[in-house]
Amino acid sequence: MITTTLRSVPGVLARTDRRPRTEHVVLGPEGVRFPGGRRADQVDEDGILWRPWTGPDTGPVLWNRFDDERQRELLDRLLCAHCGREPDRTEAGMLWLLPATEAFTSGRDALTTIPPICRPHADRALALCPELGQGHTAVRVRRSDRWGVRGTVHHPDGTRTDEDVPFTDPMRIRRTVAHQLIRRLWDSVPSVPDRPLHEEVL
Numbered sequence: 001m002i003t004t005t006l007r008s009v010p011g012v013l014a015r016t017d018r019r020p021r022t023e024h025v026v027l028g029p030e031g032v033r034f035p036g037g038r039r040a041d042q043v044d045e046d047g048i049l050w051r052p053w054t055g056p057d058t059g060p061v062l063w064n065r066f067d068d069e070r071q072r073e074l075l076d077r078l079l080c081a082h083c084g085r086e087p088d089r090t091e092a093g094m095l096w097l098l099p100a101t102e103a104f105t106s107g108r109d110a111l112t113t114i115p116p117i118c119r120p121h122a123d124r125a126l127a128l129c130p131e132l133g134q135g136h137t138a139v140r141v142r143r144s145d146r147w148g149v150r151g152t153v154h155h156p157d158g159t160r161t162d163e164d165v166p167f168t169d170p171m172r173i174r175r176t177v178a179h180q181l182i183r184r185l186w187d188s189v190p191s192v193p194d195r196p197l198h199e200e201v202l
């Protein structure tokens with residue numbers, strides 16, 4: 001359940017007293033699991049195991065880290081990264097603010113872990129977020145879909161690697177403890193490239 005509505009800082013960001021819960025991971029024939037089996041509250045409808053988080057969520061905000069549980073829900077449901085409400089949407093598509101470093105996979109498609117954003121909070125994010133302040137791209141997107149997960153892949157030889165794993169790779173997905181959801185943004189267009197975002201006519 002999203003509880004970010006009244007937050008004065010972006011709800012997708014982690015707080016200092018929230019952290020991933022340390023779990024021993026077992027790799028079996030069916031893939032990764034925590035001790036005791038693959039419980040329904042740990043595995044989603046696609047059979048993917050998600051790393052749980054814990055903590056009271058009242059501490060200072062970490063501007064360089066997402067709260068993975070909130071990131072997953074906001075990006076999955078396409079809700080504003082700050083308030084958890086409907087993001088801004090025009091005929092050109094839904095609004096995303098991406099750091100200048102965000103990878104565009106080909107042409108105007110991009111893979112991102114960042115949820116979309118509403119207009120008031122886009123302006124606020126540009127004013128407050130250090131990473132976006134170093135350069136950003138405002139884009140509008142008519143179509144996006146769930147591409148895969150960012151997580152830790154457990155290999156049969158006992159090693160682990162942090163990777164972005166697509167849903168089209170079921171063998172690897174089964175060996176992954178997922179941290180964050182990744183969406184593909186299709187055919188993004190600049191959000192009024194010649195004017196600052198706050199001057200865009202709605």
Ligand SMILES: [Zn+2]
Nearest residue numbers: 080083118121
């Ligand atoms: Zn918002």
